[in-house]
Amino acid sequence: MRWTATTRSSPPVSVQRDATCGSVCGGAPPHDGGYLRGMGAHRVAIGQEALATRLARHAEEGSLAHALLLTGVPGRGGLALTLALAKQLHCQQSNAASCGTCPSCLQHDQLQHPDLHFTFPVAKPAGKDKALSSDQFDVWREILTEKGPHVDMHDLRERMALGNKQPYISVHEAQDIQRRLSLTAHAGGWKVQVIYGAQFMRVDTANKLLKLLEEPPKKTLFVLLADNTEALLATILSRTQIISVPPIPAEAVRRQLEAEGGAEEAIADAVSLCDGDLAEARRLMQTDAAAEFDMFVEWMRTCYAQDGRKAAALADRFHDLGREPQKQFLAYALHMVRQCIVGNYGAKAAVRLRAAEAGFARKFAAFIHHGNVVDMQSILERAAREVAGNVYGRTVFLDLSMRMMELLRRPK
Numbered sequence: 279m280r281w282t283a284t285t286r287s288s289p290p291v292s293v294q295r296d297a298t299c300g301s302v303c304g305g306a307p308p309h310d311g312g313y314l315r316g317m318g319a320h321r322v323a324i325g326q327e328a329l330a331t332r333l334a335r336h337a338e339e340g341s342l343a344h345a346l347l348l349t350g351v352p353g354r355g356g357l358a359l360t361l362a363l364a365k366q367l368h369c370q371q372s373n374a375a376s377c378g379t380c381p382s383c384l385q386h387d388q389l390q391h392p393d394l395h396f397t398f399p400v401a402k403p404a405g406k407d408k409a410l411s412s413d414q415f416d417v418w419r420e421i422l423t424e425k426g427p428h429v430d431m432h433d434l435r436e437r438m439a440l441g442n443k444q445p446y447i448s449v450h451e452a453q454d455i456q457r458r459l460s461l462t463a464h465a466g467g468w469k470v471q472v473i474y475g476a477q478f479m480r481v482d483t484a485n486k487l488l489k490l491l492e493e494p495p496k497k498t499l500f501v502l503l504a505d506n507t508e509a510l511l512a513t514i515l516s517r518t519q520i521i522s523v524p525p526i527p528a529e530a531v532r533r534q535l536e537a538e539g540g541a542e543e544a545i546a547d548a549v550s551l552c553d554g555d556l557a558e559a560r561r562l563m564q565t566d567a568a569a570e571f572d573m574f575v576e577w578m579r580t581c582y583a584q585d586g587r588k589a590a591a592l593a594d595r596f597h598d599l600g601r602e603p604q605k606q607f608l609a610y611a612l613h614m615v616r617q618c619i620v621g622n623y624g625a626k627a628a629v630r631l632r633a634a635e636a637g638f639a640r641k642f643a644a645f646i647h648h649g650n651v652v653d654m655q656s657i658l659e660r661a662a663r664e665v666a667g668n669v670y671g672r673t674v675f676l677d678l679s680m681r682m683m684e685l686l687r688r689p690k
């Protein structure tokens with residue numbers, strides 16, 4: 279047996295080690311549309327070399343806990359780290375690193391290893407009585423093969439064409455996991471069960487998994503991935519070893535975006551705005567930054583001028599955008615307001631704005647102060663909740679504009 283059994287008294291993974299492990303590569307992989315093809319999946323834990331090395335070392339020593347919870351937004355690379363770890367566990371040649379050439383490693387590169395299982399949030403398809411990720415596995419495999427493992431729920435929602443449906447992890451998934459893990463591993467080694475977006479587990483789903491997380495079958499590794507620990511039950515947290523995945527260093531994001539191609543200025547903006555989240559950085563590269571900014575400026579000028587007629591016309595335009603772009607715009611407006619207040623309170627170095635936005639923000643910031651900023655944030659957040667809750671877009675934006683008119687004129 280290449281691996282010693284895992285124990286519940288495993289040492290914490292936070293043991294510091296040098297990032298010298300040969301299983302980790304710091305170089306940016308080519309982005310040729312076949313992200314995982316022909317390369318070790320471990321090579322794509324961009325900017326997370328130190329953590330990848332620590333996990334690899336614990337796997338090699340057999341000191342991994344049997345249930346890990348990797349926290350941090352998906353764009354930081356929790357899934358990339360997980361794939362690397364699973365590949366190493368399944369490799370037939372080496373237990374210190376995946377060889378990249380054995381049949382197991384090749385199956386991993388295609389996301390087709392029979393003992394690597396994925397559960398992720400899905401919506402119930404029309405005409406079906408269960409929401410199961412196994413029904414959507416082709417979509418999952420397709421998006422990971424194409425975009426690599428730094429995909430987040432925005433990407434998945436779009437690919438699964440969810441529209442306004444909210445994805446979740448149903449109790450039927452928990453039953454599926456129980457059934458799968460009760461069977462013998464195909465290759466006779468480790469079974470790895472990945473739960474991506476674990477914060478989307480329903481309470482009954484989580485409760486059903488508790489026993490399995492407490493006492494999993496032999497040679498089973500659970501890896502739960504969640505944005506944060508807040509939405510998870512304490513009983514789940516207590517059964518997992520929590521590992522925080524840090525933001526990807528700016529320099530590593532920059533190298534990756536440069537390898538994928540793009541204008542220098544757009545890359546610089548994306549790097550400074552993405553907060554170490556590669557999925558967000560890629561989205562920033564794609565969004566029409568100018569259109570978003572122009573719309574914000576026009577809206578703010580309209581509100582400041584207290585032009586009710588124009589505000590009504592703008593509300594119609596916002597309405598026609600649809601729900602996801604509305605949410606995105608409100609998030610952007612919130613971001614702009616926050617950056618102004620950060621700048622006003624002397625933390626100029628902490629301001630995260632694109633070059634074109636900074637000029638406007640310098641003037642606009644004069645209208646944002648301690649007397650209105652809290653209310654401004656709260657009406658934007660409320661509007662975002664209303665949009666998410668399916669309130670009629672025109673009503674939300676008209677109401678928001680009327681309140682904004684009052685707030686912008688409020689004295690300091």
Ligand SMILES: [Zn+2]
Pocket residue numbers: 368369370371372376377378379380381382383
């Ligand atoms: Zn191998």
